Amino acid sequence: MAREKRKKGKERDLAFAVKSTQAGGQDAKVWRFGWLKGIRWRYLLPPLAAIVLALGGWRAVQLCMETSTFTLEALEVQGLNMLRGRDILEASGLDVGDNIFAVDLAEVAVQVEHLPWVEKVLIERKPPDRLVISVVERQRLAWVELGEIYGVDKEGVLLPAASEENESYRDLDLPVISGLQTMGDSLKTGEVLGDSTLTEILTWWQQANVYDAEFCMNVSEIQPLGDEGLRLRLVGDGLEVRLPLDRVSERLRVLKKLMARVYRECPDPAYIDLRFAGQVVVGTATAKPSS
Numbered sequence: 001m002a003r004e005k006r007k008k009g010k011e012r013d014l015a016f017a018v019k020s021t022q023a024g025g026q027d028a029k030v031w032r033f034g035w036l037k038g039i040r041w042r043y044l045l046p047p048l049a050a051i052v053l054a055l056g057g058w059r060a061v062q063l064c065m066e067t068s069t070f071t072l073e074a075l076e077v078q079g080l081n082m083l084r085g086r087d088i089l090e091a092s093g094l095d096v097g098d099n100i101f102a103v104d105l106a107e108v109a110v111q112v113e114h115l116p117w118v119e120k121v122l123i124e125r126k127p128p129d130r131l132v133i134s135v136v137e138r139q140r141l142a143w144v145e146l147g148e149i150y151g152v153d154k155e156g157v158l159l160p161a162a163s164e165e166n167e168s169y170r171d172l173d174l175p176v177i178s179g180l181q182t183m184g185d186s187l188k189t190g191e192v193l194g195d196s197t198l199t200e201i202l203t204w205w206q207q208a209n210v211y212d213a214e215f216c217m218n219v220s221e222i223q224p225l226g227d228e229g230l231r232l233r234l235v236g237d238g239l240e241v242r243l244p245l246d247r248v249s250e251r252l253r254v255l256k257k258l259m260a261r262v263y264r265e266c267p268d269p270a271y272i273d274l275r276f277a278g279q280v281v282v283g284t285a286t287a288k289p290s291s
Contacts, residue, residue: 070101070128071096071129072097072098072130072131075088075092075130075132075133076131077135078133079134079135079136079137080135080137081137082137082166083117083118083135088115091114091115092108092112092133100125100127103125103131105124105125108131109122109123114190116157116159116189118135118137120135121133121136138153138157138159140153140172140174141202141205142174142175142176142222143176144193145178146182146193149161149176150187150189152198152202154202156192156194156198156202157191157192158188173217175222176220176222177198177202178223180195180198201222201224201230205222207248208252211249212252212256218234218235219234220233220235221233225275228246229242229243230242239272240271240272241255241274242273242274242275243255244274244275258272259272262282266282269284269285271283
């Protein structure tokens with residue numbers, strides 16, 4: 001009987017202890033244990049491993065930045081035509097002996113993109129001692145006359161007028177866009193010329209080159225002509241062609257078909273005007289062309 005009483009007493013003490021744990025200060029420990037016991041670890045292991053690897057990678061980078069093994073000895077520059085390697089080096093701000101892991105690649109890219117000819121830059125590390133700089137250069141689409149002559153690319157970015165060492169005659173044989181109202185005192189190469197008329201002309205010129213690059217080689221000058229129109233000046237006899245800006249391929253197709261007939265019937269044409277729906281107006285050199 002005594003043993004049974006003692007056993008019952010222990011059971012009461014244990015029950016009291018469990019209740020005390022649930023209601024007292026040890027409750028949090030018991031709850032955490034139960035929570036961890038129910039975790040499916042296979043779902044947590046991948047992100048935990050990723051965190052560990054990231055911390056290890058960060059520490060590895062720190063060690064690379066602190067060692068003299070990874071000092072910059074050379075640049076590998078790809079994609080250059082207009083520019084030279086030394087142009088990229090000077091713009092980058094890099095020096096021999098810089099730690100390639102301590103270099104801020106994004107900042108270097110921004111510095112290089114300040115060059116007027118540079119459209120886009122990608123920079124990669126090539127341990128132990130190199131950086132690889134891949135450059136996409138801008139290309140002149142035409143010349144533009146704004147008090148002085150500039151090059152201009154497809155996005156309307158102004159480019160230097162001076163020819164570069166690697167440029168061919170074909171690279172420089174481009175039409176001049178004139179007649180724009182933009183003031184030239186605030187212009188700067190490497191910046192976009194915010195002129196809607198120029199944007200429309202450049203868009204038209206790109207489409208014209210896609211449709212008939214051979215015809216476009218005969219265009220020496222492009223001017224805006226009122227609302228939604230432009231004036232082309234052709235090489236040779238200086239024939240003036242007036243076109244609307246829309247339906248580029250259709251307008252050029254009609255123009256090429258008409259030109260043979262125009263020269264046959266009008267020995268000395270001064271202009272051809274296709275801006276009027278369903279008709280073509282041809283002016284002769286003896287008549288004063290209308291504007």
